[in-house]
Amino acid sequence: AQSVAQPEDQVNVAEGNPLTVKCTYSVSGNPYLFWYVQYPNRGLQFLLKYITGDNLVKGSYGFEAEFNKSQTSFHLKKPSALVSDSALYFCAVRDSPYSGAGSYQLTFGKGTKLSVIP
Amino acid sequence: EPEVTQTPSHQVTQMGQEVILRCVPISNHLYFYWYRQILGQKVEFLVSFYNNEISEKSEIFDDQFSVERPDGSNFTLKIRSTKLEDSAMYFCASSDLMGDRGYTFGSGTRLTVV
Numbered sequence: 001a002q003s004v005a006q007p008e009d010q011v012n013v014a015e016g017n018p019l020t021v022k023c024t025y026s027v028s029g030n031p032y033l034f035w036y037v038q039y040p041n042r043g044l045q046f047l048l049k050y051i052t053g054d055n056l057v058k059g060s061y062g063f064e065a066e067f068n069k070s071q072t073s074f075h076l077k078k079p080s081a082l083v084s085d086s087a088l089y090f091c092a093v094r095d096s097p098y099s100g101a102g103s104y105q106l107t108f109g110k111g112t113k114l115s116v117i118p
Numbered sequence: 119e120p121e122v123t124q125t126p127s128h129q130v131t132q133m134g135q136e137v138i139l140r141c142v143p144i145s146n147h148l149y150f151y152w153y154r155q156i157l158g159q160k161v162e163f164l165v166s167f168y169n170n171e172i173s174e175k176s177e178i179f180d181d182q183f184s185v186e187r188p189d190g191s192n193f194t195l196k197i198r199s200t201k202l203e204d205s206a207m208y209f210c211a212s213s214d215l216m217g218d219r220g221y222t223f224g225s226g227t228r229l230t231v232v
Contacts, residue, residue: 043225051218097216108161
């Protein structure tokens, strides 16, 4: 079974400071990893994904994430936070279809609320 | 940028009534999904659909739920007899065959059962 853990319910960071939102995962094969952002009363917006290749993935709005296979982590980062980054962030995982696991469903973490303080 | 379109954005229905939530996935995607998010909780998988049939479903997706692709563009979720606990945001998503390009989510339908 696949699972995702986001250990922090809330992260507070001052504007201009670097931010990190943590995510660890568990899958039986190789992971496909995703970060989505949700603004209040809005849908899920795709930020970035890791499928294969470079462990450092760059995405939308200056966000990046680092895939660490040994630590089974995929932390979301941004060098300099903006107030407009304040939102709910979801990490999601699925097993690679090439692993033979056969499941296409994404499993989401419970979300981390990011508050950027002016 | 292609989008997944969901209608309506908000639906209020009385308990016991049937509702149909509609989605237009990205045209060249082959897998379609429904997820739901109860207020303040995580996003949960309901069902995936490929080649005109359900490929996976979760425990949540019981006999009250059904999905259909009635034509070449729409993908619907039907709840036959709504319960108060069906109140949630329902998200439609689509992906290419292997999911390599990611999953695109719609903006959701907020269902309120009263």
